[in-house]
Amino acid sequence: MALLEVSHLSVSFHTRNGIARAVDDISFSLEQGQTLGIVGESGSGKSVCCYSLLGLIPRPPGRIDSGTAMFAGRDLLHCSEAELRRVRGDKIAMIFQDPMTSLNPFLRIGEQLIEPLVYHRGQSRDAARKQAIALLEEVGIRNPSQTIDCYPHEFSGGMRQRVMIAMALIAEPQLLIADEPTTALDVTVQRQILELINELRRKRNLAVIFISHDLGVVAGIADQVLVMKDGRMIEQGPVHSLFDNPADAYTRKLLAAIPRGAKSAADRSTNQDLLAVNDLTTRFNIIDHGKSSELIAVNSVSFRLRRGEVLGLVGESGSGKSTLGRSILNLIRPSSGSVCFDGEELVGRDNQQMKPLRRRMQMIFQDPYASLNPRMTIYDTLAEPMLLHGIASKTDVDQQVLKLMDDVGLARAYIRKYPHEFSGGQRQRIAIGRAIATRPEFVVADEPVSALDVTIQKQILELLLTLVERHNLSMLFISHDLAVVRHLCDRIMVMRAGQLLETAATELLWAAPAHEYTRTLLSSSQTELPEAR
Amino acid sequence: MWRFIASRVLQAIPVLFIVITLTFFLVRFAPGGPFSTEKAVVPEVKRALEAQYQLDQPLLAQFGSYLTDLVHGDFGPSFKYPGRTVNELIAAGFPATAELGLYALLVAVVLGMAAGIVAALNPNSWRDYVPMSAAMIGICMPTFLLGPLLVLIFGLWLEWLPVSGWGEVSGDKILPSITLGAAYAAYIARLTRSGMLEVLSQDYIRTARAKGLPEYVVVFKHALRGGVIPVVAFLGPAFAGLLSGSFVVETIFQVPGLGRFFVQAAFNRDYTLILGSTVFFAVLIVVFNLLSDVLAAWLNPRLRAGLGVK
Structure with missing residues (x-):
């Protein structure tokens, strides 16, 4: 029995x-x-x-x-x-x-x-x-x-x-x-x-x-x-x-x-550097057990991102990958080092000095439930950055918002709805729409699909790939999920304890990981279909 | 832990100084004085009295000498109770006030937590609505209404309890304690309810249930500890409030406490007594706030680690 x-x-x-x-x-x-x-x-x-x-x-x-x-x-x-x-x-x-x-x-x-x-x-x-x-x-x-x-x-x-x-x-x-x-x-x-x-x-x-x-x-x-x-x-x-x-x-x-196999879209990287990060370090003061100590979240990281490239950043939680993403956009003030975006130094700029560049660089956050203002309709959320940065004028903003909604695959009828009326996948579409509303050249996407179900995840990844192509975006894609990264990125950086361990072209990394830690990471994340058991 | 307490004590010094300074100058700038009465006093007598109490000196000099005395624990002589010092008056009135406050706190904690827990365990049922409505009424009802009402019901109609007094007949402490504690019981009931509701929805309560623990273990061992933290943090201010706010109740029930002196002192312009009781209560409030903060932090293992004890 x-x-x-x-x-x-x-x-x-x-x-x-x-x-x-x-x-x-x-x-x-x-x-x-x-x-x-x-x-x-x-x-x-x-x-x-x-x-x-x-x-x-x-x-x-x-x-x-x-x-x-x-x-x-x-x-x-x-x-x-x-x-x-x-x-x-x-x-x-x-x-x-x-x-x-x-x-x-x-x-x-x-x-x-x-x-x-x-x-x-x-x-x-x-x-x-x-x-x-x-x-x-x-x-x-x-x-x-x-x-x-x-x-x-x-x-x-x-x-x-x-x-x-x-x-x-x-x-x-x-x-x-x-x-x-x-x-x-x-x-x-x-x-x-x-x-x-x-x-x-x-x-x-x-x-x-x-x-x-x-x-x-x-x-x-x-x-x-x-x-x-x-x-x-x-x-x-x-x-x-x-x-x-x-x-x-x-x-x-x-x-x-289930994201499997290599990136399907072509590598659109050019030879031109869009972003050059040199020796970037971000420290936090933390107070624990009554003693204050220093946490080096990002430890002298250097890399380059080419125009048109989708660059993956992988690591486990606490490895500093989100902090790195935010430090690059100056959302967290880096302690030292340099971030050069299209020839302009970002480190040391205050909010006022950042503003002209903010239009050109945007961020997509992990949790579409928490990162959208619950008291703003989709229209407000999408129109705000366009008006703020002068992308749209009062007269054509309605038209622009509708176009943007088409772009990210949201039905036009939803324009007056609030975030809580949407599913997680639709909310992430809104968040992506908000990020690309200013027509940026560079987007940092911080775990944009890890809160989503697998079928929705696939749709959002496809949307991101389409947008990268259509708007000629360069992207830093942060994720803990190697299969997702492999599916999306041209090159991958592996991060642990604040440091970059290795950077390699995606398929090269899978074929021949240079670092022991990368090998552990790769072997843990193999999607085990039964025949592999 | 000791560093935390020491830093809080150091923070209290400027607070107390500001309280003393404000009170000192405010009562001096209020019209009238301790020796102005309806009958005209012979100017020489008034001058002699003022000289005796150093009121003829410049205000700043008086403030200086008051502070010096205060540092030595001396609140000075009372202006209106000749021959008695403020220290003696506080010592005479404080025991009754403290006892009343303590009983009232006991009433507040026992009634309030019981009602809050019952309500939280049965949300949106009559066992929630009844205690919470009672709590709402308790918060709204002033003591000068509740006191006489209780006296009327339990003292005069039912004749169960004495109508006034303190420590003279058995049971005469019950009504004043309930009257004073009721509003705080109501507030604690609401704090307990919301605290418990929040904790009961936590994942670790589901874990406790999944372990097959009896419901009383789930509630009292797993939920209560986190649920009462807001209550514990409120206990300090509550006790301080009970001590300093007992004037009305003391008057209704003829309790020989400190509140009486406090209010009379204000009417009489008894400068030293006003100042003395204010400083005394200010110290109590600071101390009890510190105690409840330490207790609340100690209940939470994460914060306890932050305090440097394990």
């Missing part, structure tokens, strides 16, 4: 704005020791589906409309709250997407780790603590007998996710539900966490439900894959057949959207 047998699960949310079916007639089963990957874009209902098994969706407004979920002889959907509570954390454990916020910042990790044992098994705190130390060791936390008394903020993201995993496994559950456990982590760390989950699963004969929007990640870890869209099941099957012969058009679309 299967360990977990979910049949015809439907969940809806009843709000003032009506009823929304979040999960619609989902069925699957899972054997001991197996991994089921649930794949879908944001809002597809994949998380709600799993949360409702454990009674973790807020009720109301959530409501389980129908279905059964047989687990070890009982129906999880028709248990009392008390029965369900005994299953949670003991028989079925969960790990979550963001290890930064999923651990209680007010309690030592030891205290949080032993709770499942103390409350489910009635174990003494001392015995539980011993077990917790052993488990921390097993998940790869160094020096666990000391670190067990640390608070979560004293760990890095990857280490916190290891603590989360230890916490989930401490009561030796039969089933682990992992909700996007690697999405918030850097690629090298992501790889380690996946390997850890896989290893623990083998060792403990654990069943795993792995929820992710990332097909590549799921391909590497799952035996069975369930594809969801808008709450419904699109397709389900063994990982090999699903990836080799996807039956449904949507699955094919998802697979096609």
